[in-house]
Amino acid sequence: MRVTEGRMIERAGDAVTQSRQRVQQASQQISSGIRVAKASDDPTAWAAGARARARAVLDDARSSAVSRASDRLGETERALVSVNDDLGRASELATQLASDTYGAADRRSGAVEIRALRSSILASLDARDAEGSALFGGTLTGSPPFDATGAYRGDQGSASIEIADGTRVDIGLPGDRVSGGAGRDLIGLLDTLAVALDANDGAAIRASLDELRGSSDQVIDARSEVGRRMSAMQRANDTRADVGVVLDAQIERLVGADPITAATDLARASSGLAAARAAAEHMMQILQS
Amino acid sequence: MALSGLYNLGLGALASQQASIAATSRNIANVNTPGYRRQSADLAAQAGGGVQTLGFSRADDATLSRRERTREGARAGAESLSTALDGLDAELGPIHDELVGHVAEMFGSFGALAAAPTDPNLRTDAVDRAESVASSLNRAASTLSRARADADADIGAMARQATDLASAVAAGNRAVRLDPSDPGLADQRDRAAQELSSMIGGTARIDPDGMMRVVLASGASIVDGERASQIRATPDAARGGLSRVEVVDGAHVDDVTDKLDGGQIGGRLRFRDTEASQALAGLDRLASDLGGAINAVHSQNAGLDGVTGRDLFTGSSAATIVVSAAVAADHRLLASAAAGAGPGDTSGLAALSALRDARLGGGGTSTFQEEAIHLGAQLGAATRTARQMLSLEQGRSDTLAAIRDSLSGVSPEEELTKLSQLQHAHEATVRFISTVDDMLGEMISRL
Numbered sequence: 001m002r003v004t005e006g007r008m009i010e011r012a013g014d015a016v017t018q019s020r021q022r023v024q025q026a027s028q029q030i031s032s033g034i035r036v037a038k039a040s041d042d043p044t045a046w047a048a049g050a051r052a053r054a055r056a057v058l059d060d061a062r063s064s065a066v067s068r069a070s071d072r073l074g075e076t077e078r079a080l081v082s083v084n085d086d087l088g089r090a091s092e093l094a095t096q097l098a099s100d101t102y103g104a105a106d107r108r109s110g111a112v113e114i115r116a117l118r119s120s121i122l123a124s125l126d127a128r129d130a131e132g133s134a135l136f137g138g139t140l141t142g143s144p145p146f147d148a149t150g151a152y153r154g155d156q157g158s159a160s161i162e163i164a165d166g167t168r169v170d171i172g173l174p175g176d177r178v179s180g181g182a183g184r185d186l187i188g189l190l191d192t193l194a195v196a197l198d199a200n201d202g203a204a205i206r207a208s209l210d211e212l213r214g215s216s217d218q219v220i221d222a223r224s225e226v227g228r229r230m231s232a233m234q235r236a237n238d239t240r241a242d243v244g245v246v247l248d249a250q251i252e253r254l255v256g257a258d259p260i261t262a263a264t265d266l267a268r269a270s271s272g273l274a275a276a277r278a279a280a281e282h283m284m285q286i287l288q289s
Numbered sequence: 290m291a292l293s294g295l296y297n298l299g300l301g302a303l304a305s306q307q308a309s310i311a312a313t314s315r316n317i318a319n320v321n322t323p324g325y326r327r328q329s330a331d332l333a334a335q336a337g338g339g340v341q342t343l344g345f346s347r348a349d350d351a352t353l354s355r356r357e358r359t360r361e362g363a364r365a366g367a368e369s370l371s372t373a374l375d376g377l378d379a380e381l382g383p384i385h386d387e388l389v390g391h392v393a394e395m396f397g398s399f400g401a402l403a404a405a406p407t408d409p410n411l412r413t414d415a416v417d418r419a420e421s422v423a424s425s426l427n428r429a430a431s432t433l434s435r436a437r438a439d440a441d442a443d444i445g446a447m448a449r450q451a452t453d454l455a456s457a458v459a460a461g462n463r464a465v466r467l468d469p470s471d472p473g474l475a476d477q478r479d480r481a482a483q484e485l486s487s488m489i490g491g492t493a494r495i496d497p498d499g500m501m502r503v504v505l506a507s508g509a510s511i512v513d514g515e516r517a518s519q520i521r522a523t524p525d526a527a528r529g530g531l532s533r534v535e536v537v538d539g540a541h542v543d544d545v546t547d548k549l550d551g552g553q554i555g556g557r558l559r560f561r562d563t564e565a566s567q568a569l570a571g572l573d574r575l576a577s578d579l580g581g582a583i584n585a586v587h588s589q590n591a592g593l594d595g596v597t598g599r600d601l602f603t604g605s606s607a608a609t610i611v612v613s614a615a616v617a618a619d620h621r622l623l624a625s626a627a628a629g630a631g632p633g634d635t636s637g638l639a640a641l642s643a644l645r646d647a648r649l650g651g652g653g654t655s656t657f658q659e660e661a662i663h664l665g666a667q668l669g670a671a672t673r674t675a676r677q678m679l680s681l682e683q684g685r686s687d688t689l690a691a692i693r694d695s696l697s698g699v700s701p702e703e704e705l706t707k708l709s710q711l712q713h714a715h716e717a718t719v720r721f722i723s724t725v726d727d728m729l730g731e732m733i734s735r736l
Contacts, residue, residue, distance in 0.1 A: 004698035006320060007691060038382035039669020040375075040676070047666040050386070054393035054658050058645075061397025068404035131408045139631030141407060159635040161403045162642060171404065172633060 005287055012280035019273035026266035029257040036255040049255040056247050059240050065161045066233045069171040073230050076135045076173055077223060079127040083178065084219045086117045086124070087186065091212040093117075094193055094205055104200040111197035118190040122146060125175055136175030145175040150187025152180040163236035169229050178222050184215045292729050298339040299722035305332050306715045308342040313708050315473075316699045324480035326697040328472050347472035348697040349479075355494045357689045358483050362490030362551035364682040369556025371675040374564060377436045378672040381429060381568070385665030388425040392579075392661050394418045396645035402625060403635040403642070407593060412620040419583075419601060420612045426576045430607035433569040440561040441531045445522040447554045448534060451488040451511075452520045455503065457481035458493070459517035462500045466515070469499065485512070489520060490551030507548035509536040520554075531561065564671050571664045572607035575650060579657050580610050582649045583641065590624035590637030592616075597628045 029035055039046040096102070097110045125136050126144045133141035137154035145154040158172035179186040189211050196204035308330035319325040326347035335341045395418040402411040461478025468474060482493040482501050491505040493512075503512035511518045522532035533546040534554060546562075549555035580602035587601040599622055604610040616622045627636035650660030 002695040002698075002700070003691075004694055004700040005702065006698060006700075007694045038378060039385065039665045040378045040382070040672035041669070043666040043669040043673060046669055047662050050389045050662045050665065051658075054389055054662070057390060057393035058397050058400075061394070061401045065401045065404040068401070068408075072404070129405070131405055133405070133407050133633055137631070137633065139626065139634035141631060141633035155631060157630055157634050159403060159406055159633050160639065161635070162400050162639070165646070168639065 008283055009287075012276070012283050015276040016273070016280055019269065019276040022269035023266065023273050026262060026269045029262045030259070030266055033257050033259075034255060035257040035262075045254045049251050052247050052251045052254065056244065056251070059244060059247070062161075062163060063237060063240060066163055066237050069161050069169070070230060070233055072129050072135065072171055073226050073233075075127060075129055077226050077230070079124045079135060080178065080219055080223045080226065082124040083121050083186070084216060084223065086121045087212065087216045087219060090114055090117045090190060090193065091209070091216065094208055094212055097197060098202060098206040098209060100202050107197040107200050107205070111194040114190055114194040114197060118150075118187060118194070121179075121186055121190070122148075122150065125178060136173060136178060138172060138174040141172075146179070146187065150179065150185060150191070152176040163233050164239070167236070169232055171229070173222060173226060177225075178219060179215075183218045184211060186215050186218075189215055292725060292732070294337070295725045296722070299718055299725060301335060301339040301341055302718045302721070303715070305330060305340045305342045306711050306718060308332075308345070310708065310711050310715075312345055313704050313711065316704045317701060317708075320699045320701055320704075324483060325476055325699065326472065326479075327699050344470045345472050347475065349475075350693070350696055351495050353689065353693055353696065354479060355492070357686070357693055358486040358493045359491075360682070360686050360689055361483055362486040362555075364679070364686040365487040365553050366490060366551030366556040366559070367675065367679040367682040369553040370560050370564070371556075371672075371679040373436070373440055373557060373560040374668075374672040374675045377432070377560075377565065377568075378668060380436070381432050381668060382665070384425055384429045384432060385661070385668065388422070388429060389658070389661045389665060391418065391421040391425050392658050395422050396642055396658075399638045399641045402623075403638045406625045406635050406638065407632050409620065412623055412625075416612060416616060416620045416623055420617065422579070423602065423604075423610045423612055426572060426607040426610050429572050430569060430576075433565050433572070434608065437531065437561045437565045437569070440557045440565070441522075444532055444534065444554055444557050444561070447488055447557065448520045448522040448532075451485060451552075451554065452517070454481050454485040454488060455511045455517035455520065458485055458501055458503060458512045459515050462512070463515045465499060482512075486552065488552050488554060490549055490555050505536065505545055505548065506550035507543065507545045509543045509545055509548075510538070511536055528562075534558065564668075568664065568668055569607070571660075571667065574652075575657065575660050575664065576607040576610045577605045578650050578660070580605060582644050582647070582657075586637070586640045586644060587624045589628065590640065591626050591628050591630070592622035592624050593626075593632045594621060595626075595629075595632075596622070597624065599624060 036042045036045045036049060093110050093113060097107050102110075125146050127135045129135060134143070134145050134154070137143065137145035139157035139159070140154045143153065145152060147153055152175050154175050156174050156176070158170040158174060160168045160170045160172075162168050174181075177183065180188075189208065193205065193208045193212075196208065309332075312328045312330045316327050326349045328345050328347050331343040331346050332340050333343050395415070398411070398415040398418040402408070402415045405411055458478055458481045461474065461481055464471075464474045465478055478501055482503065485503060486493055489505065489511070491503055491511070493501055493503040496502050498514075500514045501512060502510065502514075504510050509518070511520060516538075519537040521535050521537055523535055524530055525533040528546075533544050534549065536543045536545055546558060549558060584600040584602055588598050591597045592599065599615060600613050601616055601623070602610055603613050611617075624637045624641075626632060626634035630636060645658065646656060648655055650657045651663065655663065
């Protein structure tokens with residue numbers, strides 16, 4: 001086919017332009033470290049990268065929720081520890097004063113301490129989180145969960161968070177799981193014990209001992225429940241951290257530029273550009289001669 | 290042969306050489322003129338000997354030129370679409386990225402709020418994330434609407450250019466008819482026809498009478514002999530105020546908007562009415578589905594004030610969707626709890642979070658997240674396909690241009706060689722005439 005000089009110059013110019021574009025593209029990948037900057041670069045890889053990034057965003061939000069919920073459950077745990085300690089002290093006092101070797105004066109002093117422990121337990125059950133929400137009120141977080149008589153005023157609901165796809169964990173513990181409701185009434189029990197101590201009623205004091213041990217078991221069960229939830233959340237977070245590493249690697253693989261491949265592409269494109277330029281110059285020399 | 294006959298023989302040769310030199314000179318002068326076809330002098334043997342110049346002709350293949358013009362329409366259409374999509378992709382691509390991220394963040398924020406449903410900071414964050422989703426949809430819709438309006442303005446300007454070019458082709462037909470011997474006039478007409486094909490596509494062919502006829506894919510004729518139709522863009526209420534493209538021939542008006550097969554106008558129309566329009570429809574569907582589903586859940590649940598029945602979003606299209614003014618002003622109204630439950634309840638948030646995995650997007654086929662990703666990938670794929678189509682069409686055009694150049698292009702080297710040959714021939718002719726002249730002088734002196 002007859003090829004005119006004009007066509008040859010045009011072809012040489014096109015070759016140089018295309019080579020320059022390839023060099024520019026390869027340089028951009030090396031400097032940014034990104035192979036797929038927008039969907040049109042590689043729609044399938046972009047979509048997969050977007051999915052992985054969305055997943056990472058969701059996981060971050062879950063981690064944040066788990067962190068907040070763990071704090072809340074930690075405060076719940078501390079309150080329950082305090083309740084349990086107070087119950088332990090009450091049980092100790094009751095065991096000691098159940099002995100008839102103690103007189104009425106000793107038992108009246110014991111009653112004073114039991115009432116102080118009752119107030120302490122009531123205060124623990126009115127514990128609040130950093131936002132001022134009652135920990136043991138169920139969903140009624142704005143008001144004290146127990147009134148002065150120890151009657152539960154909250155409900156049986158609870159906030160819950162999603163720790164993994166389809167897995168939710170309650171982060172609240174309704175107060176009637178600790179006192180009252182279907183279980184033992186701690187406050188009422190301490191009131192009864194204080195009255196027995198004031199009355200110097202040894203039999204009544206001894207009768208309260210089993211109730212106190214049962215109450216303590218009730219609090220321990222609640223603590224176990226809280227611990228189980230915290231553990232589940234921790235496991236979910238650990239899994240998420242592992243998945244996060246995989247997701248980061250996946251995102252990098254999908255949209256990132258492999259440094260070795262990018263460097264090879266750049267070297268190849270640079271060689272191509274040099275060759276195209278040399279060919280164009282050679283052709284111009286021939287035409288000029 | 291008489292001596293006068295020999296004179297005429299020499300003069301005829303001189304005239305033909307001068308014509309050839311003129312053609313070669315024009316060829317060299319126009320070596321870089323786009324659309325110029327190599328010319329040559331047409332010579333013929335004279336009865337009784339000698340040569341005569343019949344005129345000039347150009348190296349042209351009518352079939353090849355027609356194919357090149359048709360291909361140019363397809364190439365220009367692909368370029369017009371690709372350019373418009375590249376521009377849109379550059380602007381809309383980052384917004385799609387944001388939208389995908391904001392949808393994930395919004396659902397994530399509902400989940401995060403469940404850990405402390407009364408925390409004002411978390412509530413503000415959740416409402417802000419919802420506002421970000423609405424804002425991304427608004428900006429995407431605005432970008433698409435603006436891109437469609439820009440394409441519409443381009444179409445108006447292109448229609449005016451096409452009208453001018455159609456007139457130029459018709460004027461070229463007239464000029465060729467009046468002076469068929471001037472190949473430059475045919476070049477000018479062909480160039481105008483090529484540009485007209487580039488603008489509006491269709492087929493431009495030379496009829497047996499030598500007239501260029503330009504017909505669109507719809508059958509509408511825009512150049513018929515020396516008559517050119519007007520191509521105009523008319524605002525059309527049925528197209529939301531965007532223009533329809535019409536071919537106006539006297540009182541006859543032909544709407545060709547949906548019938549153009551290429552050209553820059555065809556490319557822009559496809560961008561405006563198909564690619565950008567579908568992208569906008571997809572965003573509108575996402576906004577409507579997402580807003581509707583969230584509102585259905587939100588209105589059944591209660592804010593911290595215990596009141597139900599409120600929507601989170603208002604507006605049902607990508608352009609109009611916003612977070613309701615009441616919730617935006619008071620984040621306590623974000624419905625996080627079940628009706629009748631206390632403020633610590635998170636049933637509302639759980640229901641909102643569950644929408645993340647519900648297949649309520651894309652007509653019930655995908656999640657909202659997937660739908661947002663799909664819309665971004667769809668635009669990316671369309672942009673990439675348009676680039677590939679342009680590359681393909683460019684390759685086809687280049688091939689045809691190379692064949693045409695091989696046939697009609699000017700090679701300065703060839704022309705200079707030809708010029709040198711003509712110079713030798715001219716010298717020989719001058720010597721021939723001089724010899725005849727000497728012979729004539731000798732005869733006269735002997736007489």
